[in-house]
Amino acid sequence: MRIIITGGTGLIGKALSTALLADGHQVIVLSRNPDKAINTPSGLQLEKWDGKSTAGWGHLVDGAGAIVNLAGEGIADGRWSAERKKLIRESRVHAGLAVQDAVKQATEKPKVVLQSSAVGYYGPTKDEMITENSPPGADFLAKVCFDWEASTVPLVQMGIRRPVLRTGVVLSTEGGAFPKMMLPFKFFAGGPIGSGKQWLPWIHLEDEVRAIQFLLNHESATGPFNLAAPTPVTNKEFGKTLGKVMERPALAPAPAFVMKTVFGEMSTVLLDGQRAIPNRLEEAGFTFKFPTLEAALRDLLKKA
Secondary structure (H helix, E strand, O other): OEEEEEOOOOHHHHHHHHHHHHOOOEEEEEEOOHHHOOOOOOOOEEEEOOOOOOOOOHHHHOOOOEEEEOOOOOOOOOOOOHHHHHHHHHHHHHHHHHHHHHHHHOOOOOOEEEEEEEHHHHOOOOOOEEOOOOOOOOOHHHHHHHHHHHOOOHHHHOOOEOEEEEEOEEEOOOOOOHHHHHHHHHOOOOOOEOOOOOEEOEEEHHHHHHHHHHHHHOOOOOEEEEEOOOOOEEHHHHHHHHHHHHOOOOOOOEOHHHHHHHHHHHHHHHHOOOEEOOHHHHHOOOOOOOOOHHHHHHHHHHHO
């Protein structure tokens, strides 16, 4: 099958491309800077795009079996100035609209488009158990996720199957948030962030990729799916478990006011969370390889 991935040079995209190529698929990754892409899997086809139109790649959709739309500027790549917030939102919405246009123009349309999103869709939710039926939140990230998902909704009316990937915090030593979370523990300065009571919906990168492959191939899978392990933990529990696995203390707290001073509005990523569980994913028959945090961390750290 020919599979097109937008945002395919990021953490999830690289791991997914490798897995799909190993399964014998033709994988095409759209990148705004293909010449700068590093450590791409052998056999991958890189194509340049502008992130907002079908120019130069739209023809590739005709006859493709699937599109995985992962494109979007990094949430945690800098303080959220007004310009940065605009870029975070528009990079996602424009990519979705471009995918929608490409599918419209295709004579032989793909059977499935997987639309990326995040558990931030639900906003800060304290101790409430969050399933895919929970309503959207009202903060910046929730609104971004809502608009991100909405950018490809018209594909459903075209008869395209469209699973939505509401992903939690992806754990990997190769990138993302986890290496930054580990750093203070390496220097014996790890501990809870803020109150430590906020929930952390996490998922091992291997399970993230396996879940995407599962939804790609599961012909009745459509609509939203929480891609997070079935055992979310509080930030305090995460630090305690990470300290145990790394054989480091987890006693040094990072006060909320410090996080707000350093990161500004972006501190919500660290100080707020969702107790999200993967109801629909498990009901569809997916089985996690790493359902518990300690097992996931031990696997990651033995490879580090």
